[in-house]
Amino acid sequence: MFGAGSLSRRLILGAGVFITAALVVAGVVILFALHRFVQGQIDQRLDSQILFLSSTLQMNNDGTIALTGAADGPPFDRMRHGWYWQIIGPKNVLTSRSLREAKLEIPDLSNRPPPPPPPPPPRDSHDDRPPPPGERPRPADGPGPDGDPLHFRIFNVTRGGAEVTIVATAPRDAVLGPLRSAMTTLAISLVALAIALVAAMLLQVRLGLRPLEDLRRAVADVRSGRIRAVPDDQPREIAPLVSELNTLLRQNAANLERARRHVANLAHGLKTPLATLAIALPKDGARAHELRRLVETMEHRIRHHLGRARIAALGEPVNAQTQLAPRVSDLGTVLCKINIERAIAFKGAIPDGLAVACEPQDVDEMLGNLMENAFRWARSKVEVSANSDDSEHVVIFIDDDGPGLQASDLTKALQVGQRLDETTPGFGFGLPIARELAELYGGSLDFARSPYGGLRVAVRLPHSR
Amino acid sequence: MKILLVEDDRLLANEIATSLRDENFAVDIAFDGEDAEHLGNTELYDAAILDLGLPKVPGAVVLRVWRENGRQLPVLILTARDGWSEKVEGFKAGADDYLTKPFRVEELVMRLRALVRRSAGHAVTKIVCGPLSFNVQIGVFELNGLPLKLTALEWRVLECLILTKNTVIDRSVLSEKVYEGDAGTDSNSLEVIVARLRRKIGKDMIATERGRGYKLSAGGT
Numbered sequence: 014m015f016g017a018g019s020l021s022r023r024l025i026l027g028a029g030v031f032i033t034a035a036l037v038v039a040g041v042v043i044l045f046a047l048h049r050f051v052q053g054q055i056d057q058r059l060d061s062q063i064l065f066l067s068s069t070l071q072m073n074n075d076g077t078i079a080l081t082g083a084a085d086g087p088p089f090d091r092m093r094h095g096w097y098w099q100i101i102g103p104k105n106v107l108t109s110r111s112l113r114e115a116k117l118e119i120p121d122l123s124n125r126p127p128p129p130p131p132p133p134p135p136r137d138s139h140d141d142r143p144p145p146p147g148e149r150p151r152p153a154d155g156p157g158p159d160g161d162p163l164h165f166r167i168f169n170v171t172r173g174g175a176e177v178t179i180v181a182t183a184p185r186d187a188v189l190g191p192l193r194s195a196m197t198t199l200a201i202s203l204v205a206l207a208i209a210l211v212a213a214m215l216l217q218v219r220l221g222l223r224p225l226e227d228l229r230r231a232v233a234d235v236r237s238g239r240i241r242a243v244p245d246d247q248p249r250e251i252a253p254l255v256s257e258l259n260t261l262l263r264q265n266a267a268n269l270e271r272a273r274r275h276v277a278n279l280a281h282g283l284k285t286p287l288a289t290l291a292i293a294l295p296k297d298g299a300r301a302h303e304l305r306r307l308v309e310t311m312e313h314r315i316r317h318h319l320g321r322a323r324i325a326a327l328g329e330p331v332n333a334q335t336q337l338a339p340r341v342s343d344l345g346t347v348l349c350k351i352n353i354e355r356a357i358a359f360k361g362a363i364p365d366g367l368a369v370a371c372e373p374q375d376v377d378e379m380l381g382n383l384m385e386n387a388f389r390w391a392r393s394k395v396e397v398s399a400n401s402d403d404s405e406h407v408v409i410f411i412d413d414d415g416p417g418l419q420a421s422d423l424t425k426a427l428q429v430g431q432r433l434d435e436t437t438p439g440f441g442f443g444l445p446i447a448r449e450l451a452e453l454y455g456g457s458l459d460f461a462r463s464p465y466g467g468l469r470v471a472v473r474l475p476h477s478r
Numbered sequence: 479m480k481i482l483l484v485e486d487d488r489l490l491a492n493e494i495a496t497s498l499r500d501e502n503f504a505v506d507i508a509f510d511g512e513d514a515e516h517l518g519n520t521e522l523y524d525a526a527i528l529d530l531g532l533p534k535v536p537g538a539v540v541l542r543v544w545r546e547n548g549r550q551l552p553v554l555i556l557t558a559r560d561g562w563s564e565k566v567e568g569f570k571a572g573a574d575d576y577l578t579k580p581f582r583v584e585e586l587v588m589r590l591r592a593l594v595r596r597s598a599g600h601a602v603t604k605i606v607c608g609p610l611s612f613n614v615q616i617g618v619f620e621l622n623g624l625p626l627k628l629t630a631l632e633w634r635v636l637e638c639l640i641l642t643k644n645t646v647i648d649r650s651v652l653s654e655k656v657y658e659g660d661a662g663t664d665s666n667s668l669e670v671i672v673a674r675l676r677r678k679i680g681k682d683m684i685a686t687e688r689g690r691g692y693k694l695s696a697g698g699t
Contacts, residue, residue, distance in 0.1 A: 281558040288580035289490040347569040381562030
């Protein structure tokens with residue numbers, strides 16, 4: 014199913030690549046959004062802490078800074094958890110209780126772009142004003158007092174003409190922790206989604222390609238003669254193909270029919286005057302024998318070439334299913350009637366329902382010629398039997414209890430126009446024509462010794478079920 | 479012995495008819511299927527030669543119509559297409575034998591005689607009636623072992639009589655089987671022929687059944 018150049022393979026590969034890419038992009042985008050969201054939450058928290066610190070910050074007359082109220086609300090009251098703040102004044106430094114004695118190393122912001130939007134210049138020099146809206150703390154990452162990674166928010170304010178830096182930090186894990194747990198859930202969901210999508214895709218490919226498989230079966234049925242044409246009710250995409258196919262089949266059938274009619278007319282047109290000539294020839298006289306030979310030669314040539322023309326007209330065998338039993342029985346009846354004086358016992362032992370994928374006319378032609386031959390040579394008995402040696406072929410045996418044929422005669426018998434017995438007319442064409450027809454259908458013609466002592470001819474033809 | 483020959487090719491039909499008449503057959507010819515159907519249904523024949531490819535009505539149909547009308551005469555079909563399907567079709571319609579064109583007249587004559595002999599119920603080729611014997615296969619009469627010289631009409635009458643030996647054959651049937659369709663049937667001439675035959679084979683063998691017909695038998699009853 015997935016061989017080189019397979020449609021399924023193309024569809025599955027294409028869809029697989031697309032699904033993988035889509036899921037990877039979706040995962041990255043979701044993670045990115047989640048990161049921003051969590052980061053935003055943390056930043057907001059740190060920023061409000063900075064804002065609060067900034068609003069309670071005052072500059073003493075001695076140039077030191079102090080806070081007017083308690084600033085260690087949760088989570089800044091938890092010792093050494095990464096939630097810290099620090100205010101760096103010109104003379105002193107205030108820190109959160111959670112830092113204990115430690116100090117924060119402020120990451121260098123000089124090589125970082127300024128946070129958007131850039132702080133507009135203050136319109137007046139009033140010191141106690143809160144930072145103008147839009148001026149926001151700048152982010153940074155760096156190690157904490159214990160070496161643990163921290164996320165910083167850094168804000169510069171001016172108090173009493175002096176620059177004061179307010180820093181608030183959160184542990185990086187506060188961002189990464191939720192992200193990590195979200196990522197696990199996300200990965201499981203995405204993998205589950207991927208499996209569901211692949212399953213759906215495989216199902217779709219199967220369903221989508223099923224009409225092609227149905228079509229293949231229909232064409233096989235046409236070939237083996239079970240149906241005459243591919244059914245027309247096909248999906249819109251392959252309907253034109255089927256329509257073309259059926260037109261081709263019809264054309265083939267029409268051509269075959271035309272060619273056969275032509276050959277038949279030719280046969281009639283040539284043979285009737287030849288028959289007249291044969292009868293009109295003088296029976297005695299010096300040239301009578303010579304002239305008769307000429308007529309006979311003409312007859313042979315005509316028969317030979319008409320047989321060939323008929324086979325050539327057939328070209329490619331077209332679809333047909335022919336039941337063997339009735340045809341063998343009909344031919345047997347005809348031959349028994351013709352040979353009524355010789356009292357030959359004929360037995361047709363063909364299993365009911367056994368059919369070959371050949372045109373009925375060709376089956377008649379092959380079996381007729383072979384059975385006629387068997388009747389000609391038989392002493393008292395002709396039997397036609399058949400079996401399907403495998404699912405692909407049917408072998409038909411034509412047995413007689415006549416003298417049989419020697420190996421050297423067999424090769425001769427298959428040469429067109431060769432007569433083994435010059436006194437028995439009509440022998441020369443039956444076998445070669447039967448063999449040519451059988452081979453045209455992908456079958457064969459073989460000779461063996463019959464269990465009744467005479468000749469056994471085995472014709473192998475394609476089976477039709 | 480009277481034959482209906484159905485063949486649309488006039489040249490061939492005439493050649494066959496001539497050859498058959500040389501062999502003492504009486505021959506009526508039909509050139510198309512309609513004529514053939516009519517003649518076969520209305521006239522008495524010992525056998526018919528039927529070409530399958532006929533204008534108007536196909537040969538197989540003609541044959542089927544004859545059989546449906548109860549005509550049991552033996553029929554030999556002629557085909558130009560030596561395809562088995564056509565032969566099978568012909569035999570299914572009721573044919574008894576076939577020949578493929580072209581053929582030898584000798585073969586045709588032999589087949590016809592065999593058909594007529596079988597349809598008259600004789601299994602062997604030699605019919606014997608007292609000193610008279612008739613080899614149906616070669617169409618020769620012998621009297622006491624010596625060949626008997628007969629004219630065509632004498633031959634036909636004697637053949638009819640010997641094929642139906644020991645039974646009375648109706649005068650009208652006899653004349654129908656002896657004279658061709660277009661020849662005037664003169665009952666007097668039949669009398670004359672029978673008289674000539676009596677002179678040749680002995681007058682006791684052919685008995686005249688008053689008002690009915692003639693009977694051939696060994697002794698004379």
